[in-house]
Amino acid sequence: MNTQTTTAAAARSHSALLRVAHDPAWRKLSTKIVGSLLGFLIxxxxxxxxxxxxxxxxxGSSAAINVAGSLRMTSxxxxxxIAGMAEPARRDVAAADARRQLGVLDDTLAQLRHGDPQRPLFLPPSPPIxxxxxxxxxxxxxxxxPEALALLARPAIDxxxxxxxxRDxxxxxxxxxxxxxxxxxDSETRTFWLRGSQLLLLAFATAGTVSIIYLLFNLIIAPVTSLQGGMARMRERDFEVRLPSDRSDEFGELAQGFNxxxxxxxxxYANLEQLVESKTAALAAQNRELALLYDSAAFLQRPQPAEEMCQGFLRRLSDYFGADGGSVRILDPERxxxxxxxHHGLSPQLVEAEHCMKVGDCLCGESVQKKITIVHDLRQMPRGAELECRREGYETVSMFHIYAHQQHLGMFNLHFRKARTFTAQEQALLETLGQLLGTAIENLRLGAREREMAISEERNLVAQGLHDSIAQGLNFLNLQVQMLEQSVRANKLDEVADIVPALRAGVQESYEDVRELLLNFRTRLVEDSLVHSLQTTIDKFERQAGISVELKADLDGAPFPREQQLQLLFIVQEALSNVRKxxxxxxxxxxxxxxxxxxxxxxDxxxxxxxxGLAQRGEHHVGIHIMRERAQRISATLEVxxxxxxxxxxxVQLPRELRRAA
Structure with a gap:
């Protein structure tokens, strides 16, 4: 089905649904069913x-017949x-019985006249009755x-x-x-009507059942069957099936929705293959993008020089986008x-011409100055503004920036000999890759600065160590040499004999200080174990100094990083050196x-x-200042x-909130 047919069918379905939605309430299926059932119920x-x-x-008539029939017996x-009253012997008894029967007759007639709804008992409302x-x-x-009362009033009757x-x-x-x-x-007549109403109820039940079955079949079963058949054909991929939508109830709406x-x-389904191909192509493109991002991120995380890192980055971009050339440029913000x-794929002439350019020159410098991404079609350049890239045969040049923490570090170019455009998704991908490269370059710079700082700090510690040991020893030797020179000039041989052993001892002590400093600076952790390295240092100290050292280690915490363990080892070495000296x-x-x-x-x-007294003379004494600086480097405190x-x-103390685990 083409697009126009689909649109027209959808419009017809929408119009039909609107008509159904605006139909009166009595056309609704629920109204019909409820109305029919209520009619049958009424x-x-x-x-x-x-x-x-x-x-x-x-x-009530039956009870009235029984009561009326009792009038005859009572009469x-x-x-x-009354007849018994004619006999003198029975007069009194007969008179009492007669009065009782009179009362019964009065009560019975009164009961027939007024009736009794609770029994029930009443006369039928018929005029003849x-x-x-x-x-x-x-x-x-x-x-x-009256006659019975008159006879009862007589003393005797004949x-x-x-x-x-x-007879009366x-x-x-x-x-x-x-x-x-x-x-x-009258009861027979009413019995006839009762039987007739029962037969009518039976006929009504039969007709009602048939009518309800017909109604349900017509209103529910037939539409549901039609819908089921349509769904069965739909499962067989018969998309030509349509349901009749001439009803104006809920099933009409359902049929319209089905259609x-x-x-x-x-x-x-008509465009399914094309849709699958497009989705597959889009998924493949996304997978390629993810593979490029993953490969580039993994490559940029390797420890390598900046040139090698940028060269590998540029080669991956050129392979992915099919670029014929490219370059990575670093910004010097001061100049x-x-x-x-x-660079990659560029001629020596182009490299020589653009190995260093000013911000604002050419397209690349303009892109850096404006800090915008540019994808330029060189075919649209005016003839008078011929560029070196255009003379090299490139038709498209793209410029993307390198950022790290919102700091502009440079840019990279991709050159194409055939016209090339970038989608918004591709531009976003290249910008993300530029940020990855910028982060890697910045990490290299930070690593270099950190190494420089570490070297500077270590040199400072070496200088302090030399000042505290060898410099003081050389100063002592200098004074002894001056005294020796004066004694020789004065020909005081006894003083010379005293000064020479002091000079020999001073030279020997300076030699031992130099040797100890060299050994300390060459110290490394053995098998990443602080205790093992401490034990090795203590054993060496015991051999050289002849002083007994006992090591007690109670280790239960998280391991220190390697650089912190080295600082702790240096503190112990410096302290032992002070003990020896x-x-x-x-x-x-x-x-x-x-x-x-x-x-x-x-x-000790x-x-x-x-x-x-030591504090008054200053901290630069017997390595205490060195030990404190080393303790500060691991956020610890040192107390003497x-x-x-x-x-x-x-x-040396380090609280748990300041320690770092390895």
């Missing part, structure tokens, strides 16, 4: 309510009681009851009156029987010059405690000295504890 409840109402009326009992009941109540109220009352009671019973018959007929998805999938450090000690104890805090002590049993006749202790 109809079912109506039929069930009618059935319940008929059943309730039939139950017969009343007749028998009401008329028959009125005849029964009228007959009772106007004829039968049989004729009793028979007359019985038979008429009353006939009216009651007619009432009961009419109630039964829109099918349009997009068809368009995407404003750009020096060509290395000045202490007059018989034994020395070197204690090393290395836990979280570090402590080193050199303690010599004659000691006055620390306060001594008193005349009490020996000397040199204490």
């Amino acid at each position: 109809m079912a409840l109506s039929v069930i309510g009618a059935t319940l109402y008929l059943s309730w009326q039939l139950e 017969f009992r009343l007749s028998l009681a 009401r008329q028959a009941f009125e005849r029964v109540t009228e007959h009772w109220a106007t004829r039968l009851r 049989r004729e009156r009793a028979w007359a009352f019985q 009671a038979e008429v009353f019973v006939t009216d009651v029987a007619r009432l009961v018959q009419q109630i039964e007929e 829109q998805m099918a349009d997009r999938l068809q368009g995407v 404003g010059n750009l020096h060509m450090l290395v 000045h202490a007059g000690a018989r034994s020395v104890q070197v204690t090393l405690r290395d836990a979280q805090d570090f402590t080193l002590s050199i303690e 049993d010599g004659h000691g000295f006055d620390v306060a 504890q001594s008193a005349p006749g009490a020996g000397t202790t040199v204490l």
Whole structure:
């Protein structure tokens, strides 16, 4: 599918979705289903309510039939009681029974008139039944009851009156029987309607079930089946499948969405191979960029001279971008010059012409002056401004800068004999590589400065060592030579005999000082072990000085860096040298405690000295100042504890918050 077809199909799908979204609520699938179910529910409840109402009326009619039927039995009992009153022997008993039956008849008629909804009991609201009941109540109220009360009021009645009352009671019973018959007929009619409503409920249930099945099939099952079929065809990569979208409910929206998805999938699948190729090419380009970055970073981290590093960097860029030539130039900010450090693929004439250029000259100098990246097409240069690069046959020259910590160090060029453009991603890559090169160059400079500083500090320590030992010895020899010269001139041979041994001793001491300094400066850590190196130094000291030295080492902390271990070793050597030359000690104890805090002590049993007096004479005495400088180089503190006749202790301490682990 082409792009225009895909766009048109998407527009049609979008318009259809908008139409569905603006349809009235009654067209929604949920509205249809809920409305249909509510309609069926209302109809079912109506039929069930009618059935319940008929059943309730039939139950009340049945109770009314039973109560009305009891009127006949009560009337017969009343007749028998009235007849028994004609016999004097039974009059009182019969009169009491008659009064009781009168009360029963009154209560029954009152119950039929008012009904009892709780039983339930009531007369059907039919006019014939009401008329028959009125005849029964009228007959009772106007004829039968007054006559019975009149007979009860007589002291005695004859049989004729009793028979007359019985005949009238038979008429009353006939009216009651007619009432009961009419109630039964009404009950039969209501039973018929009850059965009819039940049959109607059965028919409604059947029709409702069929209707719901049809409704669900039409509204849900058929669209779902159609959607399932479309999805099955879609799984078979039949992107031509479309669903009917003439519905205006949720399934219509779903069909529109399916069709829109099918349009997009068809368009995407049509361009899938091209998309895969483009993505593969982009991924390969990214992998090549990452490989270049990784290779360049690993190469620039190697210890190597600046020229070799820049040459390898330039060769990698030329291979990656297919450049025909290139160069790396270093900026001299004081003189404003750009020096060509290395080059590749450039002619000797071009190198000679541009080995050193001023900032602002030519394209390269202009790029440095403005501090902008330039990729210049030399074919567009005016004829009057012919450049050396153009005469060499290059059509494109690019200039990228070298930075380190926002400091401009120089630039590098890439020359192309065919026109070449750079994408934004390639320019970002080259700028990143320029920063990597700048960081490597700056690291070389910092390393050189650090080495110079270390050499300077070590020379300072050597000078102090020479001043504290050999210079003082030579000064002593100078004084002795002057005294010897004076004694020789004065021909004082006895003084000459005294001075010559002093000169020999002074020369021997100076020789030993020089030898000791040379041995100290050549000292190296043995197998990176501070304790082993200390033990070697102590053994040498014991052989040379004849003084017993005991080493106690309690090591539990993290190892020191190598340069810090060397400074600690030099401090011990200097302290032992002072013991040999000045202490007059018989034994020395070197204690090393290395836990979280570090402590080193050199303690001798010599004659000691006055620390306060030493401080007044200055720190440049017997190497104490050298030891303190070495301690400061590892962030430690050095303290000298001594008193005349009490020996000397040199204490080096390094708290845990200042120590550095190897």
